[in-house]
Amino acid sequence: MRVLLVGAGGVGTAITRIAARRPFFEHMTVADYDRGRAERAVAALGDRGERFDAVRLDASDPVAVRAALDEHRCDVLLNATDPRFVMPLFEAALARGTHYLDMAMSLSRPHPSRPYEECGVKLGDAQFDRAPEWEAAGRLALVGMGVEPGLSDVFARYASDELFDEIEEIGIRDGADLTVEGYDFAPSFSIWTTIEECLNPPVVYEEGRGWFTTAPFSDPEVFDFPGGIGPVECVNVEHEEVLLVPRWLKAGRVTFKYGLGDEFIGVLRTLHKLGLDRTEPVPVKSGAGSALVSPRDVVAACLPDPAGLGERMHGKTCAGTWVKGSKDGQPREVYLHHVVDNQWSMREYGSQAVVWQTAVNPVAALELIAGGLWGGSGVLGPEAMPPRPFLDLLTEYGAPWGIREQ
Amino acid sequence: MRVLLVGAGGVGTAITRIAARRPFFEHMTVADYDRGRAERAVAALGDRGERFDAVRLDASDPVAVRAALDEHRCDVLLNATDPRFVMPLFEAALARGTHYLDMAMSLSRPHPSRPYEECGVKLGDAQFDRAPEWEAAGRLALVGMGVEPGLSDVFARYASDELFDEIEEIGIRDGADLTVEGYDFAPSFSIWTTIEECLNPPVVYEEGRGWFTTAPFSDPEVFDFPGGIGPVECVNVEHEEVLLVPRWLKAGRVTFKYGLGDEFIGVLRTLHKLGLDRTEPVPVKSGAGSALVSPRDVVAACLPDPAGLGERMHGKTCAGTWVKGSKDGQPREVYLHHVVDNQWSMREYGSQAVVWQTAVNPVAALELIAGGLWGGSGVLGPEAMPPRPFLDLLTEYGAPWGIREQ
Known part of the structure; x- marks a missing residue:
């Protein structure tokens, strides 16, 4: 390869x-x-x-x-x-x-008149539109193969295959207790992508109703994360899993909630209020003349590069999939999760926890494709692949996953 | 002239x-x-x-x-x-x-090691340093001659001359109930200047102690503004009056508090947290290359031009000087104020209330200088001039001032 x-x-x-x-x-x-x-x-x-x-x-x-x-x-x-x-x-x-x-899918566009109720162009639509060509070419486009989307979708497939007979809800839940020394505010992941995810109308899937959207930061809940992270307030965010999971798995409802925390939500609301989340260039004085710059790029330029913060970062990040349903006639609820300690990822790889946790998944996926354990043709999500070999390989990579019965 | x-x-x-x-x-x-x-x-x-x-x-x-x-x-x-x-x-x-x-004075620089306790370079220092040259030239630099500073300083002098024997505190208080249709957030005054004023360490004067600084947004108080505006939360802000008034008038304490309101304070705190208040240029992608732009200029470029908002603006703005002390052995407390209704200033002049209220004062001052009623040489603040002719002229301009006994 x-x-x-x-x-x-x-x-x-x-x-x-x-x-x-x-x-x-x-x-x-x-x-x-x-x-x-x-x-x-x-x-x-x-x-x-x-x-x-x-x-x-x-x-x-x-x-x-x-x-x-x-x-x-x-x-x-x-x-x-x-x-x-x-x-x-x-x-x-x-x-x-x-x-x-890839680890993120083609971008959405809000519904022109009812952005917080109906989907417009959905995440990944532009890619799925090309599925026939990929199938005809006999080539695989494995989309959304980071940690979220990615591992979270593998967890969903694993739960569906082995842990549940019927699934009421699949809810991806992401939370962390990372702090960065010496900065008032230093996101641990690309601010460009975070703005895109968090300010777009969140998408939710319900069986019978299909996909629909809500206002940003809707439906807050406190989720208790493992690994010592503890309770974090999570809100609905637009994310690929909600678009991917229902294409392959049967579930009454699919959601994605991100543990943004109050401070981050406040920052994002303010950026939006001031129009600083926009990507369309605005004219600004530069030297003797004027330059066209995207306000969102300026926000990113003012913040430290998240990839360079590992040395000053402390804490853990958790990605995972919460599933509620029944098995053998009994109600069941589990949280399949993957926790990375920044201290470990820095020591072992010199990479901070959030980027390392994203990066390990496409490498493992490539290894399975190279070995013939994963394959196929067309535009496929991670939940289209057998989950066991992936989860085993992750443990072999030194990044074990866990399961918590709720 | x-x-x-x-x-x-x-x-x-x-x-x-x-x-x-x-x-x-x-x-x-x-x-x-x-x-x-x-x-x-x-x-x-x-x-x-x-x-x-x-x-x-x-x-x-x-x-x-x-x-x-x-x-x-x-x-x-x-x-x-x-x-x-x-x-x-x-x-x-x-x-x-x-x-x-002018209507604003030369900029301050925070104290290098104790910015929220001691003054560094103060507002106007660079101008007052040149006072001997202005005196020698026999020319007048009348500094801080807008509404605040400006009219607020004239009010202070008037109170000192005619209303009080002893002054405990002179506190400039500025508040408004302006709203702008169709915008989530649209400041009615230059955001560049507002950031400068509000994020610099606020300066306070106390007799005996002199000038000192505090943390931004310190010492919140609710002040009840006249003209139907009502109670607004005000916080300490760096402003010229605190530097001007004690040079000519005797007062136990001089403060400036601005009725920013919670939302505006939140926005300013967030801009500061993200480094978007900075004026030093940062490199940002622009077209095929890279441009150096000041983040604060980008914030301004994303917001509507306040001068163009008059048609969509509703409400009133109030500038004024609250004075506490004694007269004839009795305690006294007054608020000398100037209220402009946006509807009036738009109809009469096609200018929105805040800019009109700033602009009327230097024009009246020029008229007094042209007529010989105001004059002198050196670098002088508005409180160095006789207040009565100015206050009378303001009324003649159709912009009467008021006094409220507290």
């Missing part, structure tokens, strides 16, 4: 560190808009970097991406960029006949 | 409209970085615009400002720009031997 990894940010860099310890692939080309960033990721691998090289690549340029796939003779494109670049990378892989993996 | 008005934003434009109705001056040159803005201000005067012309001028370029003063044979420079341009304009006027008026 020869991989084109696009994006050498926090997650991309962690992918190289995890993959470097696994023998399943032949070569990985690390591509980034900023060539220096790709080079630094490869250089940091030291002796383990022999199978890697670094190149400059503009992910928004389909011609350049196709040329890179050809030049490096790749059979899979692993997309570790932000969600704006999903479609050009996905299309380039289809055009060159390679497999494709 | 020939005036160079620098700045044709909301306040500058309102100045032209107010001045156009008064015969006291011979000519006013309206200068702005954006020539079109200056031209629109003059064009809007219609038949009343004969004494005005519009030019382009970069307020940060002292050579250009001196040349404009010469070319238009001005004997006074009226500064209606934001506080960044105080010093170059003040220096240019001194260099050309003209009088100078």
Whole structure:
């Protein structure tokens, strides 16, 4: 297997560190808009970097991406960029006949007149529209294969296969107790993506009703996270699992709630109120003239790079899938979870917990594809794959998962 | 009198409209970085615009400002720009031997090690340092001559002269009940200046102790504003009056509190937390390259121009000076105030209430200087001038002030 990894940010860099310890692939080309960033990721691998090289690549340029796939003779494109670049990378892989993996899906657009009640264009719609072409090409686009979406979907499939006869609700729940020394406010994950997720209308699935949306930050609940994290207030957020799970699994209801906490919700509400969440460029004075900049990019530029915060970060992050239903005629409720301690991920990999937890999953998925345990063709979510080999491999990677009966 | 008005934003434009109705001056040159803005201000005067012309001028370029003063044979420079341009304009006027008026003073810099306890460089320090040169030149720099500072200082002097024998505290209190239709959040005054005022350490004066600072938003109190505005929560804010009043008047304590309200305080706290209040440029992607932009400028660019909100604005704004002390051996407490109804200022002048209320004061001051009722040389605050003629003239301008015994 020869991989084109696009994006050498926090997650991309962690992918190289995890993959470097696994023998399943032949070569990985690390591509980034900023060539220096790709080079630094490869250089940091030291002796383990022999199978890697670094190149400059503009992910928004389909011609350049196709040329890179050809030049490096790749059979899979692993997309570790932000969600704006999903479609050009996905299309380039289809055009060159390679497999494709990503960790976030094509972007949604709110319903034009009833944004907080009905879906407009849903997350992943643009990708699923192209499923027939992927099937015809006999190639696999494995979409949403990070931790959430990704591992959370594998958990859902595992619960559906082995733990439940009937499922009332599948609720992804994400929470952390991470703090960053020396900063008033320092998100542990891309602020661009967090704004996108949290300010878009959250989507909910109900059997019979289908997908619908609500106002941002709706339906707050306090969820008790394992690993010593404890209770965190979670709210509805737009997320891929809600769109993926019902395509393969039967459940009365599917939700995603994110443990944002009051402070983060306040920040996001304020950014929205001031129009600073917008991506459309505004004219601003720059030097002697004027420049067009996206307000959301300016917000990101003012905050520390989350990938560089690992040394000052303390605490744990938890991703997981809460499932409620019945087994053998008895009610059952479980939380399948994956906890990463920042201290551990920094010590073992030099990557902070949130990016490491995202990065480990696509590497494990590639290993299963390389070994033939996962496969197929078309545009498929993680819940379309057999869950057991993945969960076992995760434990082998040193990142065991857990189950809590509620 | 020939005036160079620098700045044709909301306040500058309102100045032209107010001045156009008064015969006291011979000519006013309206200068702005954006020539079109200056031209629109003059064009809007219609038949009343004969004494005005519009030019382009970069307020940060002292050579250009001196040349404009010469070319238009001005004997006074009226500064209606934001506080960044105080010093170059003040220096240019001194260099050309003209009088100078502004509505905000040279900027402060926090104390390097104890910012919330001690003053560093204070508001106006850079201007007062140049007082000997202004005195030697026999020219007047009348600083802080808007509404606050400005009218508020005139009120303080009036109270000191006529209403009190001894003054315990002079507290400027500013509050409004303005709302803007169709916007979640739309400040009625320059956000750049509001951030500067509200996030700098507030300064307080106490007799014996002198000037000292506190943490932002300190010492909240609910103040009941007249004109139907009612109670508004006010907090300490850095403002010129606290630096001006004790230089000329005797008072036990001088404070400035601004009726920001919870929502605005929340917004300002969040901007600060995210570093979006900063003025130092950050690199941001722009088109194919990268641009250096000031985050605070981006915040301003995302919000509607406050000068253009008048049509959608409702309510009143109140500026005033609360004084507590004694007269003839009896305790006394008064609030001297000036209320402007947005509906009135829009109808009469096409200017929204907050900018109109700021603009009327320097025009009245110029009229008193032109008539010889106000004068002197050096760097002087409004409280250095006799208050009665000013207060009478304000009433003649159709903007009467009031007094409330507490």
